[in-house]
Amino acid sequence: MARQPPTKPRKNASQERSRATVDALVEATARILVRDGFEKASTNRIAEVAGVSVGSLYQYFPSKEALVAAVIERHNEEIMGNVRAALAEVADLPLDKAVRKLVTVAIEAHRINPKLHRVLAEQIPRTGQLKDVEAFNREVHTLVRTYLESRRKEMRKVDLDVATFICVSAIEAVAHNTVLNGAEMLSEKMVKVLVDETTRLVVGYLR
Amino acid sequence: MARQPPTKPRKNASQERSRATVDALVEATARILVRDGFEKASTNRIAEVAGVSVGSLYQYFPSKEALVAAVIERHNEEIMGNVRAALAEVADLPLDKAVRKLVTVAIEAHRINPKLHRVLAEQIPRTGQLKDVEAFNREVHTLVRTYLESRRKEMRKVDLDVATFICVSAIEAVAHNTVLNGAEMLSEKMVKVLVDETTRLVVGYLR
DNA sequence: AGGAAAAGCGAGCTAATGCTCGCATTATAT
DNA sequence: ATATAATGCGAGCATTAGCTCGCTTTTCCT
Numbered sequence: 001m002a003r004q005p006p007t008k009p010r011k012n013a014s015q016e017r018s019r020a021t022v023d024a025l026v027e028a029t030a031r032i033l034v035r036d037g038f039e040k041a042s043t044n045r046i047a048e049v050a051g052v053s054v055g056s057l058y059q060y061f062p063s064k065e066a067l068v069a070a071v072i073e074r075h076n077e078e079i080m081g082n083v084r085a086a087l088a089e090v091a092d093l094p095l096d097k098a099v100r101k102l103v104t105v106a107i108e109a110h111r112i113n114p115k116l117h118r119v120l121a122e123q124i125p126r127t128g129q130l131k132d133v134e135a136f137n138r139e140v141h142t143l144v145r146t147y148l149e150s151r152r153k154e155m156r157k158v159d160l161d162v163a164t165f166i167c168v169s170a171i172e173a174v175a176h177n178t179v180l181n182g183a184e185m186l187s188e189k190m191v192k193v194l195v196d197e198t199t200r201l202v203v204g205y206l207r
Numbered sequence: 208m209a210r211q212p213p214t215k216p217r218k219n220a221s222q223e224r225s226r227a228t229v230d231a232l233v234e235a236t237a238r239i240l241v242r243d244g245f246e247k248a249s250t251n252r253i254a255e256v257a258g259v260s261v262g263s264l265y266q267y268f269p270s271k272e273a274l275v276a277a278v279i280e281r282h283n284e285e286i287m288g289n290v291r292a293a294l295a296e297v298a299d300l301p302l303d304k305a306v307r308k309l310v311t312v313a314i315e316a317h318r319i320n321p322k323l324h325r326v327l328a329e330q331i332p333r334t335g336q337l338k339d340v341e342a343f344n345r346e347v348h349t350l351v352r353t354y355l356e357s358r359r360k361e362m363r364k365v366d367l368d369v370a371t372f373i374c375v376s377a378i379e380a381v382a383h384n385t386v387l388n389g390a391e392m393l394s395e396k397m398v399k400v401l402v403d404e405t406t407r408l409v410v411g412y413l414r
Numbered sequence: 415a416g417g418a419a420a421a422g423c424g425a426g427c428t429a430a431t432g433c434t435c436g437c438a439t440t441a442t443a444t
Numbered sequence: 445a446t447a448t449a450a451t452g453c454g455a456g457c458a459t460t461a462g463c464t465c466g467c468t469t470t471t472c473c474t
Contacts, residue, residue: 015420015421015470015471015472017420017421017422017470017471018420018421018422021421021422037332037333038333039333042460042461042462043461043462043463044460044461044462044463047424052422052423053422053423053424054423054424054462054463054464055421055422055423055424055463055464055465056421056422056423057463058462058463058464059420059421059422063462063463064461064462064463118332122329122332125244125325125329126244126245126246158404159400162400162401162404163404165381165384166381166401166404166405166408169377169380169381169383169384170376170377170380170381170408172380173376173377173379173380173383174372174373174376174377176376176380177372177376193366193369194369194373197365197369197370197373197412198373200412201373201377201408201409201411201412202408204408204411204412205404205407205408205411205412222450224440224441224450224451224452225450225451225452228451228452249430249431249432250431250432250433251430251431251432251433251454254454259452259453260452260453260454261432261433261434261453261454262433262434262435262451262452262453262454263451263452263453264433265432265433265434266450266451266452270432270433271431271432271433
């Protein structure tokens with residue numbers, strides 16, 4: 001088994017200047033990942049694009065993996081923010097309204113930065129971020145499950161965990177494939193159709 | 208180094224020998240990808256594991272990517288074989304029976320070699336195999352669409368392409384996530400439940 | 415002001431990778 | 445038997461990656 005390189009910063013940026021440096025590095029990493037892929041994202045290149053020296057890079061990130069991990073974390077946090085907000089907003093709504101909102105949010109979340117999403121999805125296994133992403137998935141699962149539990153009267157009899165798994169998988173997949181099959185080619189009309197259909201799929205399944 | 212003169216007729220030894228070499232290389236690549244990941248799959252290592260020299264490797268594969276591409280193709284062909292067979296077998300069956308079969312095949316396909324499946328999915332973008340995989344997806348889409356078309360009477364009014372997209376995405380996602388969330392931990396009972404539920408999801412949606 | 419701590423620098427080291435090329439071995443054909 | 449082609453070899457080249465370390469510059473604090 002190959003050992004994972006460390007992903008924690010070796011130094012904590014305390015001053016304003018250094019925080020800017022860290023930001024620039026993460027941002028540069030994301031940009032290069034999107035534009036040229038993981039292979040071309042060398043530490044030298046990242047530092048160059050960030051307008052920083054390699055030496056400084058290694059003051060804050062012990063390895064290249066740590067940089068990618070930081071990008072993943074930032075992106076995940078952004079998405080989770082949306083998901084949490086949506087589920088809070090939807091807590092008292094009936095099934096059909098709630099599912100529609102969730103589907104919409106899922107597609108929107110994927111549309112934030114499709115290419116980055118794709119590259120990151122590919123890189124997760126090799127950054128030792130699996131744990132974090134699993135935690136992320138578990139949180140989504142828990143949130144959805146909690147909502148479904150509160151709406152059980154509207155649903156047929158069904159194992160909640162299984163139902164949650166099926167629904168989350170289905171919604172996520174449609175969002176994922178929708179965005180990856182021509183992100184820009186997506187007319188608003190098409191998005192509406194897909195939201196309608198996916199909502200029907202899930203709601204029909206639940207009740 | 209005088210060799211024994213060939214007294215016995217030998218078959219197309221030359222062709223077979225090189226074929227064996229090619230096979231060994233592809234097989235070794237797959238094994239290393241599964242065991243150690245893409246990073247550790249250097250051409251020298253692949254040649255070594257295959258019991259062949261790097262020089263020979265480069266006689267048959269112009270680059271490392273070509274090797275991975277060959278593995279991808281082999282794996283895809285295996286899966287497509289199953290999918291084609293399933294859809295042929297199912298052509299005259301009603302919706303519920305057909306969908307159930309498809310879901311089962313999807314899960315089985317992912318269970319053939321989950322780890323390889325995962326690694327390959329990650330490596331597709333960097334091997335220039337995107338085209339082939341898209342072709343693969345298109346074929347699945349076409350096959351499913353054709354089946355659905357023949358069963359339209361059992362279905363509600365719905366855009367066939369959209370319905371196909373939704374169904375294929377959902378089925379694929381459940382299979383994918385099922386296998387990736389603890390492939391061995393999967394009891395037969397659990398698989399049955401998931402097949403039941405996914406079938407219900409899809410059939411309920413279509414009619 | 416002035417010294418200490420934080421932040422930043424970048425030439426260059428080490429290790430590894432993809433790949434080449436001249437030569438050796440094995441098979442086929444005459 | 446000999447020539448020719450096919451197959452196989454593997455040391456080593458060129459390149460690039462990740463990363464270190466001794467040093468300078470900037471900021472903070474009294």
